[in-house]
């Protein structure tokens with residue numbers, strides 16, 4: 001294999017280890033960081049993701065609450081729960097697992113969370129802070145991608161970053177983060193024609209379209225850094241990214257695997273954001 005593997009799982013484990021001592025010293029000062037996770041319904045994928053988040057919290061010593069509702073829950077009830085968590089002094093971060101059932105407006109729910117507790121970074125206030133380069137919370141997946149590049153010591157300034165995908169959760173915030181780090185950023189999406197003409201120009205390629213087999217060897221520049229955000233089930237039921245890993249790894253300089261790449265970094269950044277939230281709220285209350 002030509003490319004060096006970026007081992008997200010190992011980098012995330014390293015980061016969790018470093019967090020444990022930070023949390024230990026917080027606790028010695030009588031302060032325990034806390035995360036509330038709201039799960040609506042019984043979608044198996046959502047249930048398994050949420051379980052993973054709660055397990056991560058336990059491992060590093062973050063207090064966590066899992067709050068579950070049936071998929072028939074009203075928007076009003078959900079908003080009331082969030083209002084309560086906004087006032088709860090033991091809870092510094094609130095995450096509502098997406099997607100939500102159709103009777104509930106995701107935008108309304110996201111906007112009900114106090115921006116200071118929005119550890120997903122989905123609230124428009126936090127998105128606006130990212131756009132204007134102010135302190136706030138950044139969506140966990142893009143933040144995790146930046147941490148991976150830091151871990152392999154790759155400077156971003158002046159690089160051409162091509163982002164394929166424009167979701168509110170990954171593509172858009174990733175583009176803004178790279179722009180804030182002085183990269184030259186191109187955003188591509190399903191209507192971009194021809195896609196390969198753009199991806200071939202990338203020093204750093206972010207594949208976040210959610211389509212298996214989107215990126216092949218001929219679509220990249222030799223030596224490029226390829227970050228695969230895709231999470232697709234292939235015909236054999238296996239979890240695969242947007243990048244045809246076996247062929248692209250021969251031509252890339254660095255590549256992330258799926259699983260074991262961006263996913264574990266996303267999870268660890270949620271813990272990181274929860275610690276940042278706890279720190280900021282602790283400072284405020286002791287002023």
Ligand SMILES: Nc1nc(=O)c2c([nH]1)NC[C@@H]1CN(c3ccc(C(=O)N[C@@H](CCC(=O)O)C(=O)O)cc3)C=[N+]21
Nearest residue numbers: 049095096097098099120239259260261263264266267
């Ligand atoms: N409010 C909210 N915040 C989220 O951050 C959020 C969400 N809703 N809804 C769903 C998506 C999805 N997501 C994943 C995070 C990590 C892995 C992960 O760790 N994946 C493992 C593999 C897991 C497996 O094998 O299924 C890996 O890539 O190695 C997966 C998926 C967070 N999301």
